[in-house]
Amino acid sequence: DAKTTQPTSMDCAEGRAANLPCNHSTISGNEYVYWYRQIHSQGPQYIIHGLKNNETNEMASLIITEDRKSSTLILPHATLRDTAVYYCIVRALNQAGTALIFGKGTTLSVSS
């Protein structure tokens, strides 16, 4: 079972920042937080991951609270192409072959 809780859906206006929350209150010390998204009819796409510190890449920023019990994915300037299901996943990377356990995710709808 997924170890994260996310809102079922969110809306965002094009050009605005999309802030997607995730609760992972039972996260272990060796578990990372990963974000993936799935655009309709495509395979999931990796976005970003982090352990303790905030992270930023060309796609998004990841803010992890100090107690690591929750995190927020930020898409700074959402576009229509960002409409997708966003999955927050916690996973330990302590052995090869560790799979992703997907929950229901958050359906983000970006509108003009």
Add this chain to the structure above:
Amino acid sequence: DTAVSQTPKYLVTQMGNDKSIKCEQNLGHDTMYWYKQDSKKFLKIMFSYNNKELIINETVPNRFSPKSPDKAHLNLHINSLELGDSAVYFCASSPGHEQFFGPGTRLTVL
């Protein structure tokens, strides 16, 4: 320059048939996976291979048999197909943190 490719993209077949789905990655990754996404859109891990060896085998009927002829390929063979096998099957590969997914194979069993 597709990183993870799957064939076929669509597969329509009758109950009871045997079929295979092929997956190839040109990224040089050691680890490959098969995931299943059902009609309710839940994504679940089926198998994981590392360096051609089976690492994860979730509760999947033994009608499903993965085969890894080399590190770049992980094929999925399904015997005696059932209606409930209808789903989208995704292959993925990974060097560690990031998993790269293929475009999926939509299997429809009639």
